[in-house]
Amino acid sequence: MTEKYKIYISEDTKTRLINDAELFEFTRADGTVNLNGFLKELIVNYFEQYRKDNDELLQNMLSDLTSVKSLKSKDASLLADRIIRTYINNKEQGTGKSAVITLTVSGESYNIIRIIENNLLSDNSLSGYIKDMFLSYLSIPRNKREEIIFRPTYEAINRAISESRILTFTSTNNNIKITAEPYLIATSKEEQFSYLLCHTSQYYKDHTFRLSRLRNVFVTSDKFVRDDKIYERLALMGMKRPHSAAPDIHAVIRMTERGKQMYKMIVKNRPAVTSIDGDKYTFDWPEMQLEDYFRRFGKEAVVMRPKSLKNRLHNYYESALEAYEAK
Numbered sequence: 001m002t003e004k005y006k007i008y009i010s011e012d013t014k015t016r017l018i019n020d021a022e023l024f025e026f027t028r029a030d031g032t033v034n035l036n037g038f039l040k041e042l043i044v045n046y047f048e049q050y051r052k053d054n055d056e057l058l059q060n061m062l063s064d065l066t067s068v069k070s071l072k073s074k075d076a077s078l079l080a081d082r083i084i085r086t087y088i089n090n091k092e093q094g095t096g097k098s099a100v101i102t103l104t105v106s107g108e109s110y111n112i113i114r115i116i117e118n119n120l121l122s123d124n125s126l127s128g129y130i131k132d133m134f135l136s137y138l139s140i141p142r143n144k145r146e147e148i149i150f151r152p153t154y155e156a157i158n159r160a161i162s163e164s165r166i167l168t169f170t171s172t173n174n175n176i177k178i179t180a181e182p183y184l185i186a187t188s189k190e191e192q193f194s195y196l197l198c199h200t201s202q203y204y205k206d207h208t209f210r211l212s213r214l215r216n217v218f219v220t221s222d223k224f225v226r227d228d229k230i231y232e233r234l235a236l237m238g239m240k241r242p243h244s245a246a247p248d249i250h251a252v253i254r255m256t257e258r259g260k261q262m263y264k265m266i267v268k269n270r271p272a273v274t275s276i277d278g279d280k281y282t283f284d285w286p287e288m289q290l291e292d293y294f295r296r297f298g299k300e301a302v303v304m305r306p307k308s309l310k311n312r313l314h315n316y317y318e319s320a321l322e323a324y325e326a327k
Contacts, residue, residue: 005113009134013135021033143187159219161183165223166179166201172215178200181226184234187242195211195238199227201224208245251309252282255300262300280304
């Protein structure tokens, strides 16, 4: 069964939902953002949590209101519901242009919509209920939103970690089945994405995989023995840079005053400095991460060592110069 519904929200809310759909890589075959596919996953994976959180909030407010002796129980219930809808859920008043989304649901998402229609609307509309759910979702930090959208994956990984079970999965980066020993889930502070940090059985290497890019996650019946050294290594990686499992290099970079200011201002994927000696900044960080970060600095940050990193950036700027000088 397939049905279409009109959901009325603000233009700002629509933009933020599209942004999440793009960040979590919900795309069609032609590369365009698949907002409807994303919203279906949001409804399926967030409905129970949203309903539970709303019920708890209502009960807590109701308990506080009924403690007022002059207020009857029925009036307290109506007042609590009105407070939630007017002052907590209704966050779009006066936020500019309105927008409409045509939500096409089927399967599990259709069943949830029918449950909402039949049981949870009272004097609210379906559009209003779904809008409130979207706003509640958007109020959550990005890494937690990612866990919501990919809830079955997140729960399977946590189960495998807690039970020390071998995990198999594929990735959107390739369709090769990976067999791994999962150790922990960590969040990148700059990107606010969650990553699985694991040790792969077939390659005997540490690996990191972004949660939203995992597919066909399966918890096997096979168990593994946790290695404390591997855990310590992965835990350190999780604190420093969960998005990269590459080994560190020792690098020294000379910065101008402008370069120092840029280093303070550009925080995304910024490498942690080991030591500073005047204009010389020392880093113990993966080479590719250093290259990617300092590409935007130009002459304001010059690699002194190692030679390999110096050559990488030299070649990058040289090829850019050749492109600009080409007729």
